[in-house]
Amino acid sequence: MLETENLGKTYSTGDEALRDVSVTIDGREVVAMIGPSGAGKSTFVRCINRLVEPTTGRVLLDDRELTGLDDDGLRNARRNIGMVFQEYNLVERLTVMENVLSGRLGYVSNWAALRRNFPPEDVERAYELLGLVGLDGMEDKRVDELSGGQRQRVGIARAVVQEPKIVLADEPTSSLDPETSRDVMDLLTDIAVDRDVPVLINIHEVDLAEKYADRIIGLHDGALVFDGPAADLTDESKGIIYRGDEPPKSGRPVGSSEPTDAGTTDRRADREPLPAED
Amino acid sequence: MAGTSPEWRRFDARERLFRIGSVVVAAAVVIGSWEWLDMSLQYVATAPTQVGDLLGRMYPPDIGYLPNTVGPLAETIQIAVVGTIGAVLIAAPVAYISAENTTPNRATYALGKVIVTVSRSVHTIVWALLFVVMFGPGALAGTVATAVRSIGFVGKLLGEEIEEIDFGQVEGVRASGASPFQLLVYGIVPQIKPALVGVSVYRWDINVRAATILGFVGAGGIGVQLFEAIDSFAWRTVSGILLAILGVVLVSEVVSAYARRKVR
Amino acid sequence: MYGAVLSLVVWSVASLQITPGRFLSGLGYGYELIESMLPPETGSANTARLVDRMIETIAMAMVATVGGIAISLPVAFGAAGNLSPRPVYYLSRGIISVTRAIDGLIVAIIAVIALGFGPLAGIVAISFKTIGFFSKLFAEDLEDIDMGGVEAVRATGATRFQSVAYGVVPQVVPRFAGLAVYRWDINIRSSTIVGIVGAGGLGVLLQRAYQRYMYDYVATILIAIILVVLIAEFVSALVRRRVQ
Numbered sequence: 113m114l115e116t117e118n119l120g121k122t123y124s125t126g127d128e129a130l131r132d133v134s135v136t137i138d139g140r141e142v143v144a145m146i147g148p149s150g151a152g153k154s155t156f157v158r159c160i161n162r163l164v165e166p167t168t169g170r171v172l173l174d175d176r177e178l179t180g181l182d183d184d185g186l187r188n189a190r191r192n193i194g195m196v197f198q199e200y201n202l203v204e205r206l207t208v209m210e211n212v213l214s215g216r217l218g219y220v221s222n223w224a225a226l227r228r229n230f231p232p233e234d235v236e237r238a239y240e241l242l243g244l245v246g247l248d249g250m251e252d253k254r255v256d257e258l259s260g261g262q263r264q265r266v267g268i269a270r271a272v273v274q275e276p277k278i279v280l281a282d283e284p285t286s287s288l289d290p291e292t293s294r295d296v297m298d299l300l301t302d303i304a305v306d307r308d309v310p311v312l313i314n315i316h317e318v319d320l321a322e323k324y325a326d327r328i329i330g331l332h333d334g335a336l337v338f339d340g341p342a343a344d345l346t347d348e349s350k351g352i353i354y355r356g357d358e359p360p361k362s363g364r365p366v367g368s369s370e371p372t373d374a375g376t377t378d379r380r381a382d383r384e385p386l387p388a389e390d
Numbered sequence: 391m392a393g394t395s396p397e398w399r400r401f402d403a404r405e406r407l408f409r410i411g412s413v414v415v416a417a418a419v420v421i422g423s424w425e426w427l428d429m430s431l432q433y434v435a436t437a438p439t440q441v442g443d444l445l446g447r448m449y450p451p452d453i454g455y456l457p458n459t460v461g462p463l464a465e466t467i468q469i470a471v472v473g474t475i476g477a478v479l480i481a482a483p484v485a486y487i488s489a490e491n492t493t494p495n496r497a498t499y500a501l502g503k504v505i506v507t508v509s510r511s512v513h514t515i516v517w518a519l520l521f522v523v524m525f526g527p528g529a530l531a532g533t534v535a536t537a538v539r540s541i542g543f544v545g546k547l548l549g550e551e552i553e554e555i556d557f558g559q560v561e562g563v564r565a566s567g568a569s570p571f572q573l574l575v576y577g578i579v580p581q582i583k584p585a586l587v588g589v590s591v592y593r594w595d596i597n598v599r600a601a602t603i604l605g606f607v608g609a610g611g612i613g614v615q616l617f618e619a620i621d622s623f624a625w626r627t628v629s630g631i632l633l634a635i636l637g638v639v640l641v642s643e644v645v646s647a648y649a650r651r652k653v654r
Numbered sequence: 655m656y657g658a659v660l661s662l663v664v665w666s667v668a669s670l671q672i673t674p675g676r677f678l679s680g681l682g683y684g685y686e687l688i689e690s691m692l693p694p695e696t697g698s699a700n701t702a703r704l705v706d707r708m709i710e711t712i713a714m715a716m717v718a719t720v721g722g723i724a725i726s727l728p729v730a731f732g733a734a735g736n737l738s739p740r741p742v743y744y745l746s747r748g749i750i751s752v753t754r755a756i757d758g759l760i761v762a763i764i765a766v767i768a769l770g771f772g773p774l775a776g777i778v779a780i781s782f783k784t785i786g787f788f789s790k791l792f793a794e795d796l797e798d799i800d801m802g803g804v805e806a807v808r809a810t811g812a813t814r815f816q817s818v819a820y821g822v823v824p825q826v827v828p829r830f831a832g833l834a835v836y837r838w839d840i841n842i843r844s845s846t847i848v849g850i851v852g853a854g855g856l857g858v859l860l861q862r863a864y865q866r867y868m869y870d871y872v873a874t875i876l877i878a879i880i881l882v883v884l885i886a887e888f889v890s891a892l893v894r895r896r897v898q
Contacts, residue, residue: 187813226819434774475663515759524681525683
């Protein structure tokens, strides 16, 4: 179970990318985080495993607080968080297998890592995952020989081989064509069910989010403005997420099932929300 | 297919053998070199202490000596300026004959390559030794040494630049009935002018650095003072002069970078 | 701009007092010098000494290249803005500037005074000059790498060492090899002349022959230097073409 409490990030430039975001993600749900570019989606995902250091708030994974851990503690915690990236973030001059096995680096010694000496179970799991993502027999290819879709499959295998307690995906489809995007989303949602882990996908294509996600989180200007089942995402809520329309008087993020103060700041009542166009 | 073999090796047996073999050969060469040099380990072990000791004697630098370095530093820069200009004047025809597309025939091409190679392979200080015999001690020998050393560098880079030029423009000039000299001035020079300026300024910058050591063989520049100070064990003067050299070299580097950016 | 350059040139020529007369009389001596160099010395004792020093030259360059690069590596990582914290960055850049600005022969003289005559001083001087060159260029390559892979490896819970080994090293290996060979080539050149100040190699012979006015032997040594340099340049170009 992943919880964030009032997570906030202000960059050294003074840019307030994230303010007071509190969410809880559990079970095997697929959560899509949507919002316009610059809304803080990437910052949020990176604050969870502290690739970006949050300035305020807490992150808890299975009740263990990640914020405030020292380097060793953080490394151990990161082993439980798989991450998939927009630009795949593979090491291009390494082979497919080396990239997948790099997901196990947190469990092997520096010396073993240098010698590419991984335990047989890890190797077996890596082969199995390569089969699952449809890259059978490609293990010794160098990544720079692969297509974008194949690279993202390697990225997914690398995240899953970690045996994580949660998978984070940062815009996993935005460098891919529509068909490949759907394949990748299928893979990510299958993983949630098969591995019994929650998957948090930050994505800008709303149609993909609605089609694949169980639950949708909307960010606008760094603040949480929507949190609810995908079915509850109305045109009105899209307007709030994408154009910053004022939420209705309830004072809570639209669709939110529990009280939170996010999205309520600077609220001016009695303004009609504009119709959504997305 | 999945899980058929938990065995996975980054390299197969032959690749591993080759990699291990390469490392062994490289190590053997380096260790063999070390053995051949037959250096007493005792010296090696005390080397850091010795160097540290010397550096300690250099501190603090004798700032009071700095005014005395102004004249020799100016001479160092002058040697670099005149040496570079001399080199460019000689290197231009050398570049012309060592470029495949402008050289008159194979013999001139070979001659161009030989000049470039000999000039580049012999260090400034060695050229200076020879020219001190010819011109006697002083800045003239140093200037000629700087020039001769730079011919290869400038000639090579300019020659490569000439090989890149657009021959259509040259033919255009030729078609108008131009003489070979006019062809050079109107067809070729305009095309290589930015490279000419860039290479000259860059080489001047290198020559400022090189000219600091000419004094060791009596060929002028700040080196004369530096080596006198070293010979008389005036270590604080030595470090003062080194600081002055550092300053001049850094300034000339900035000037050179600025000038090269401007011509581009 | 042109005015400034022109006045710099006029000032230089005037101050150096280079007159056509001095220049021409020098050329006359040059003719005599060349005559006394020909034919180059080929006596067996001197040739044996020459071969000995050639091997010493190459051996010095080998050890200095390996030693210099070993010291350069931490400096290069320190001078890569994307991988190192600010204070380390400025320190490393400072080391690079200083080691680049001082000419190799000056370093060699100081090394000879501190460590005595012989190849050790040469190795120290050449290693020192390797630091500035190698660290500067390698740091630029490190700054050009794609940080995405490094970030991803870090996100899996890898140690700092593992992130470098998996994320950084594979990206820079070819450039590293190319630079190392290139620097080896330059070090061979330096190694041929540091002997002029007593730091071992062919330069030692050159200095002695010169002081005894044995210009025919000087000619032989110069030919040997050119040969060694050419072979090194050829090997270096060959290897660099293969790795890149």
